[in-house]
Amino acid sequence: LEELYIPDEEKVDQNGRDIISLVPKPNGVSVDDLVDKSLELTGNSENTGGSVMARSNKWRPGGRITMQDTELGTVGVEGLKIQARRWFTTHTGFVDQNGYYQCDGTYKNPANYSFNFERYEFEIRGSISGVDGPKMEGNWNQHYQRNTKQNYHSNIFRAAFHYAYKNILNLRRPPQNGFWRTQLKIQANYFNDPDGTSNGNHNPARRFLGMGSAIHMYAPTRPSSGLYGTTIHEMAHASHWNMDKNNYNNGDKIVVESWARGVQWALTRMVYSNYNLTSQYIRGSYTGVVQDLIDPAKLVQNGLYQADGNLEYINASYNDQVANYNVRQVEDALNGNRTWIGWRNKMFNSYNNPTKNNINATFTFWETR
Known part of the structure; x- marks a missing residue:
């Protein structure tokens, strides 16, 4: 297959400039102009009017992803990896502590936003795996109210991100992903423990070949600090097991x-x-x-x-x-x-x-x- 190059979807350099803007324009015609005309001739242009040679302004995907916390109010779902996708090009941004993110590239036509409750070191599984956003231009903002699956997953994700990536007082990390090692899976069950005895549990045997979830979470309607604390508790078990498997078992x-x-x-x-x-x-x-x-x-x-x-x-x-x-x-x-x-x-x-x-x-x- 031939490589496909679409300058409509460019990364930005370290100074925030579109890389394509640095490319020379022989005879006053840019590569963007040629792509616009090609899209028009093939029926794929999204230009709603005017000359296709007068291309639209580029925009950079960004926005804010937050959740309602029972104790802290509105908080950012820190660590989420947000992707904006158009055709074969994806730009990525990461949600900060306050919920804001900005992707690492620009488009000049609408793009699809999405994210999964997953990072390289861990994955939150359950009744939802992520959120598919709309095809749009401009910022994509989301706020997840209490007693929704998105809020529940977001709460668990924040705690998992803390233990896997942030300051943990010099403690050892939970099992980390890598060659011959499997990603830590957390099953977010949107119901109470069927036995009525637990808010969560950890079983390293379920890690076999990375197919099962070592951690299971329950009781989604608890206060946010309770969900956060239980996630930390179960990840501490995973870290203990990873540190000293025989004595843990x-x-x-x-x-x-x-x-x-x-x-x-x-x-x-x-x-x-x-x-x-x-x-x-x-x-x-x-x-x-x-x-x-x-x-x-x-x-x-x-x-x-x-x-x-x-x-x-x-x-x-x-x-x-x-x-x-x-x-x-x-x-x-x-x-x-x-x-x-x-x-x-x-x-x-x-x-x-x-x-x-x-x-x-x-x-x-x-x-x-």
């Missing part, structure tokens, strides 16, 4: 779930400053040990915790006297350990923290039902 539940709960607390509050997990900590399984190791010393007496699945006040004679570890230190101590005691001992032995002598009390409190 054979690890004690209290170790595996306490770590994911801790990362959930640490990363989600980077976006939702008032995010609080107190009522979601469960002594003996989904504990708050990671938070206690990191945050300032505090009294944790008569706290609202879950015990054996029931939310209740526990008269706990426990004074959290451990502080100022960082989350990467906790992760490094987790690496190579599958037991609660092994994790505790490595925390104690690995770092010269002035509060280390209180670590035993912290671990003892959280393992006691």
Whole structure:
């Protein structure tokens, strides 16, 4: 096949100029003029009137993609890869934190906008895979209200993009895409967990050949911070598995779930400053040990915790006297350990923290039902 060259659809250089505008025009006739005439003669011209030799102004695709957040209001769906396509040429832009994007090229006729809830490192699957926009000129803007599939997918996407690409306090990333490695798949189910027991789950066995989704998400009508936090929690499991597969697969539940709960607390509050997990900590399984190791010393007496699945006040004679570890230190101590005691001992032995002598009390409190 011959190469097809359509200067109607040009990239821009680093200064934002159309590359085609730099091409000489012999005898005053540009390549654009020749293409316009060719399109007219073949019945493909979209010129609505006037001389085809007087070509229309070029335009650069852009716009804003946002969603309604229950706590933050209107927020950008940061990280979305937006594509504008016309014939055989596609220009691409990426949504920033405020929702704005601009593609890397120009057109002089309408183009089709679209995006998928996917980046190189991960893909959000579910009842929708993306959004196909209209064929148009000018900016394409979208805003997704609460209790829509687009809002649900957008919420999960924001959290996944955070863990895969943004600042995660020096933690290890979840499994990354590449040669002999499969892209992380997240199944966004637009319904509640059929068993009624989970907001999400992670099973590395479902990664087989990249066909299944290691992470499944449920309960789409929860507050935005809850959806964000659950996504972080399940991706923390994926990262833990990727770091130490054998000890993750054979690890004690209290170790595996306490770590994911801790990362959930640490990363989600980077976006939702008032995010609080107190009522979601469960002594003996989904504990708050990671938070206690990191945050300032505090009294944790008569706290609202879950015990054996029931939310209740526990008269706990426990004074959290451990502080100022960082989350990467906790992760490094987790690496190579599958037991609660092994994790505790490595925390104690690995770092010269002035509060280390209180670590035993912290671990003892959280393992006691």
